[in-house]
Amino acid sequence: xxxxxxxxxxxEVLSPQEIRRMSVAKIITPETYDDDGYPIEAGLMDxxxxxxxxxxxxxxxxxxxxxxxxxxxxxxxxxxxxxVGYAKLIAKLLNATCKECGRIxxxxxxxxxxxxxxxxKKRLGQDCEDVIKEVFRVTxxxxxxxxxxxxxxxxxxxxxxxxxxxxxxLTPKDVRERLEKIPDEDLPAFxxxxxxxxxxxxxxxxxPVPPVTxxxxxxxxxxxxxxxxxxxxxxxxIRINQRFMDNKEGGAPQLILEDLWELLQYHVTTYLDNEVxxxxxxxxxxxxxxxxxxxxxxxKEGRFRGSLSGKRVNFSARTAISPDxxxxxxxxxxxxxxxxxxxxxFHVTDKNIEEARELILRTEHPKANYVxxxxxxxxxxxxxNREELAEKLEPGMIIxxxxxxxxxxxxxxxxxLHRMSIMAHYVRVLPYKTFRLNPAVCPPYxxxxxxxxxxxxxxxxxxxxxxxxxxxxxxxxxxxxxxxxPIIGGIHDHISGLYLLTRGEKLFTRKEVMSxxxxxxxxxxxxxxxxxxxxxxxxxxxxxxxxLPDITIEFKAExxxxxxxxxxEKCEYDAYVIIKNGELVSGTVDEKAVGAFKGIIIDxxxxxxxxxxxxxxxxxxxxxxxxxxxxxGFSFGISDEDIPEEAIKQIHEVIAEAEKKVEELxxxxxxxxxxxxxxxxxxxxxxxxxxxxxxxxxxxxGKIASRFLGMDNSAVIMAxxxxxxxMLNLTQMAAxxxxxxxxGERIKRGYTYxxxxxxxxxxxxxxxxxxxxxxxxxxxxxxxxxxxxHAMGGREGLVDTAVRTSQSxxxxxxxxxxxxxxxxEYDGTVKEQTSGMLVQFRYGEDGVDPTKSFRGKAVDxxxxxxxxxxxEGEQVREYE
Amino acid sequence: MSKFKLHDHILVPKHILLSDExxxxxxxxxxxxxxxxPKIRADDPVAKEIGAKPGQIVKIIRESPTAGKSIAYxxxx
Ligand SMILES: [Mg+2]
Ligand SMILES: [Zn+2]
Ligand SMILES: [Zn+2]
Ligand SMILES: [Zn+2]
Numbered sequence: 024x025x026x027x028x029x030x031x032x033x034x035e036v037l038s039p040q041e042i043r044r045m046s047v048a049k050i051i052t053p054e055t056y057d058d059d060g061y062p063i064e065a066g067l068m069d070x071x072x073x074x075x076x077x078x079x080x081x082x083x084x085x086x087x088x089x090x091x092x093x094x095x096x097x098x099x100x101x102x103x104x105x106x107v108g109y110a111k112l113i114a115k116l117l118n119a120t121c122k123e124c125g126r127i128x129x130x131x132x133x134x135x136x137x138x139x140x141x142x143x144k145k146r147l148g149q150d151c152e153d154v155i156k157e158v159f160r161v162t163x164x165x166x167x168x169x170x171x172x173x174x175x176x177x178x179x180x181x182x183x184x185x186x187x188x189x190x191x192x193l194t195p196k197d198v199r200e201r202l203e204k205i206p207d208e209d210l211p212a213f214x215x216x217x218x219x220x221x222x223x224x225x226x227x228x229x230x231p232v233p234p235v236t237x238x239x240x241x242x243x244x245x246x247x248x249x250x251x252x253x254x255x256x257x258x259x260x261i262r263i264n265q266r267f268m269d270n271k272e273g274g275a276p277q278l279i280l281e282d283l284w285e286l287l288q289y290h291v292t293t294y295l296d297n298e299v300x301x302x303x304x305x306x307x308x309x310x311x312x313x314x315x316x317x318x319x320x321x322x323k324e325g326r327f328r329g330s331l332s333g334k335r336v337n338f339s340a341r342t343a344i345s346p347d348x349x350x351x352x353x354x355x356x357x358x359x360x361x362x363x364x365x366x367x368x369f370h371v372t373d374k375n376i377e378e379a380r381e382l383i384l385r386t387e388h389p390k391a392n393y394v395x396x397x398x399x400x401x402x403x404x405x406x407x408n409r410e411e412l413a414e415k416l417e418p419g420m421i422i423x424x425x426x427x428x429x430x431x432x433x434x435x436x437x438x439x440l441h442r443m444s445i446m447a448h449y450v451r452v453l454p455y456k457t458f459r460l461n462p463a464v465c466p467p468y469x470x471x472x473x474x475x476x477x478x479x480x481x482x483x484x485x486x487x488x489x490x491x492x493x494x495x496x497x498x499x500x501x502x503x504x505x506x507x508x509p510i511i512g513g514i515h516d517h518i519s520g521l522y523l524l525t526r527g528e529k530l531f532t533r534k535e536v537m538s539x540x541x542x543x544x545x546x547x548x549x550x551x552x553x554x555x556x557x558x559x560x561x562x563x564x565x566x567x568x569x570x571l572p573d574i575t576i577e578f579k580a581e582x583x584x585x586x587x588x589x590x591x592e593k594c595e596y597d598a599y600v601i602i603k604n605g606e607l608v609s610g611t612v613d614e615k616a617v618g619a620f621k622g623i624i625i626d627x628x629x630x631x632x633x634x635x636x637x638x639x640x641x642x643x644x645x646x647x648x649x650x651x652x653x654x655x656g657f658s659f660g661i662s663d664e665d666i667p668e669e670a671i672k673q674i675h676e677v678i679a680e681a682e683k684k685v686e687e688l689x690x691x692x693x694x695x696x697x698x699x700x701x702x703x704x705x706x707x708x709x710x711x712x713x714x715x716x717x718x719x720x721x722x723x724x725g726k727i728a729s730r731f732l733g734m735d736n737s738a739v740i741m742a743x744x745x746x747x748x749x750m751l752n753l754t755q756m757a758a759x760x761x762x763x764x765x766x767g768e769r770i771k772r773g774y775t776y777x778x779x780x781x782x783x784x785x786x787x788x789x790x791x792x793x794x795x796x797x798x799x800x801x802x803x804x805x806x807x808x809x810x811x812x813h814a815m816g817g818r819e820g821l822v823d824t825a826v827r828t829s830q831s832x833x834x835x836x837x838x839x840x841x842x843x844x845x846x847x848e849y850d851g852t853v854k855e856q857t858s859g860m861l862v863q864f865r866y867g868e869d870g871v872d873p874t875k876s877f878r879g880k881a882v883d884x885x886x887x888x889x890x891x892x893x894x895e896g897e898q899v900r901e902y903e
Numbered sequence: 904m905s906k907f908k909l910h911d912h913i914l915v916p917k918h919i920l921l922s923d924e925x926x927x928x929x930x931x932x933x934x935x936x937x938x939x940x941p942k943i944r945a946d947d948p949v950a951k952e953i954g955a956k957p958g959q960i961v962k963i964i965r966e967s968p969t970a971g972k973s974i975a976y977x978x979x980x
Contacts, residue, residue, distance in 0.1 A: 864973075869973075870970070
């Protein structure tokens with residue numbers, strides 16, 4: 024069979040004839056059901072419109088409920104009404120055409136010129152909207168018809184469906200007559216295809232009645248019928264339509280007819296869209312606004328976003344997350360109440376029937392919730408039928424067993440931007456009400472515990488479970504395809520802990536060692552480094568080595584000061600890490616060694632020993648780190664930012680110096696002595712120089728502060744080891760916050776007419792203080808003026824992030840939509856799946872899987888050489 | 904104005920016109936039909952330079968920082 028392709032879609036407007044042609048029933052009575060509960064002929068529930076009751080057959084096509092798609096009916100309107108959706112276009116057309124002859128208000132050659140332009144744009148696949156806009160703009164300005172010479176009056180459009188010619192109100196009938204006069208030849212100039220749309224069709228004379236399948240009635244528990252909102256609205260329309268006809272025939276006064284006409288217009292308008300501005304929405308008796316046609320399609324819960332693009336699933340759970348460093352990174356703590364609700368199918372065979380029986384008979388947690396018989400009937404396991412179900416159990420049945428330890432589940436946190444946003448974890452059923460996860464897997468999910476919620480899905484088939492275990496397990500995602508390095512690793516306390524443990528040569532007695540390594544599996548203690556007075560001492564480095572597999576690497580740690588010439592193992596900062604055959608010989612373990620994103624040791628273990636061993640290392644490493652940090656104790660408080668009087672004095676001097684320099688610069692500028700930098704104006708030069716001077720001052724203040732804080736300070740430890748925070752944060756807390764900026768410049772806006780930022784300053788003041796330099800530290804506190812400038816800078820940051828996230832979110836959506844069915848084939852080519860189009864001849868030009876690359880590079884030559892040489896008992900030094 | 908060769912420019916990758924036999928061979932190894940290849944227009948300056956006619960296949964050899972040389976084929980349209 025040759026697959027059929029849709030070549031294009033064209034939207035047209037239904038003509039009255041078309042509406043009548045597709046109709047199977049003319050609807051005239053507002054009644055729906057008679058006293059016996061049967062649908063009334065020619066009523067809104069006419070059996071020719073389709074069936075919804077099971078058992079009945081459609082009077083039109085003979086299909087049963089579910090087979091019959093439903094059929095349209097129609098209502099003959101007693102008077103024409105405007106279609107709200109087209110009201111604006113009608114207004115534009117009325118103003119673009121002659122009130123008398125209906126011709127476009129342009130000479131024929133001008134008209135043809137525009138038509139040609141539109142056609143050409145359409146041919147080139149460009150947007151012709153701007154040309155059409157121009158046609159409407161030009162024609163609106165024409166006062167006299169170029170064809171018949173009639174003077175034109177402007178038609179005023181009033182939302183939602185009213186048209187006024189001066190004081191005179193146009194009835195829909197008048198409008199329709201005018202639209203009828205527009206000749207087919209003029210329509211292309213308005214971007215309309217006369218074969219698809221006649222303007223008068225935008226004024227309704229016949230209303231299609233949607234099939235009952237579109238607006239099924241529901242039967243309440245009380246036995247009463249409750250009709251769909253659309254049916255309610257159609258009832259209103261028919262009622263007023265009837266009244267109008269009766270009054271007209273009875274010769275009622277014009278005023279009453281006009282009122283009824285307006286009422287009919289209101290009902291048809293709200294039937295199409297119940298949220299148009301200018302008129303009150305139609306309400307249910309309860310006061311709830313009705314959900315009419317437009318409301319079914321629009322918005323997040325509408326047909327498009329809610330029903331077509333949106334998917335919902337069973338076997339899933341969502342709750343807040345909290346940390347548990349005692350579970351493995353590939354586990355997830357599931358609250359017992361969740362585990363009791365979620366189930367996994369258990370296929371009964373004669374091999375496992377006893378196990379299944381036991382599950383049914385259980386009355387507590389891992390028990391069976393449902394038994395599914397071979398015919399598909401589901402029976403809930405209750406106290407009353409438990410024994411019976413167990414007895415009747417036979418191979419071929421499926422029981423739905425509660426989630427229990429060891430089950431594989433998918434765990435997810437939104438926004439799911441990369442593949443690590445959904446990973447497979449093994450279940451650990453735990454008390455309380457939150458999902459628990461190991462803090463080391465926070466980076467791939469970008470999760471924290473300030474109220475974040477996550478989702479959990481239970482794969483049902485064995486295939487899905489196997490796929491989850493093999494492809495989606497946490498340990499298979501330790502290396503990120505984003506940068507070819509580990510994305511799962513130590514954070515915060517893990518890094519501080521190992522830093523404290525391994526820095527320098529800390530000594531521990533046997534008892535202390537045992538207490539630290541308690542949570543990890545160590546079969547044998549190494550030989551103690553020292554024995555003094557009969558007491559054995561182990562170093563922190565030895566303790567860390569206990570969890571290391573046999574690896575050999577060298578690298579500069581995060582704390583490396585970047586000395587001019589690296590002294591390697593003799594580094595006075597203990598910043599050069601050497602690991603020889605699984606033994607930490609020198610250096611401090613910090614973010615560079617075990618951190619998420621950087622973790623060189625994790626990377627090395629992953630490449631040498633694979634995912635399972637790496638998972639174990641990360642588990643051991645986090646356990647060890649937490650024991651170590653608990654052993655030392657680690658805290659941070661406001662007093663940790665205290666710096667001595669002397670330091671404060673020095674900082675103030677530095678800042679005063681800088682402020683003086685700024686004043687000098689401004690003076691030089693005012694006297695015209697400032698030499699402009701190449702390519703800059705004098706003003707720009709001044710600004711840059713001032714920023715430079717103040718920036719330097721802040722850095723100096725920071726240096727002074729950190730000199731007095733020392734390496735034992737908790738904040739300093741966290742900053743240098745990469746655990747949390749930076750030296751800049753610390754500088755701002757202890758020494759000086761520095762220049763505040765908006766759009767990368769010093770703050771300059773404010774009272775424009777006096778040219779100053781705040782009334783506290785003289786007009787034109789360019790000094791540091793007047794332009795947002797904050798000399799206080801967070802600890803000291805800000806002056807009111809400083810506080811204000813700080814809020815300005817802070818606000819810009821907030822706005823930027825808000826804008827960026829929405830923009831990048833939309834970009835991501837478009838990118839995913841464009842690339843979703845590209846696939847890397849086994850021959851390394853990239854093809855589009857439906858058309859077979861070749862997109863790349865070799866994936867990414869080089870055919871490299873970025874996950875398996877070494878930080879983006881295809882091969883890590885140095886590592887390979889090292890490996891070869893180390894097998895011969897030699898070593899090559901890292902040179903970098 | 905003197906004419907110069909596009910191919911002499913450092914940023915223009917090498918475009919080679921394939922013979923019918925070579926083209927056949929390429930399609931066979933890639934396992935695609937002509938239409939599934941990326942396209943190059945016959946009035947593309949570089950296609951004009953090598954005299955490519957619609958229906959023929961052009962081989963493009965690019966320098967790649969990661970892969971050394973990268974080879975692509977395009978159908979002339
Ligand atoms: Mg959060
Ligand atoms: Zn039917
Ligand atoms: Zn006219
Ligand atoms: Zn060093």
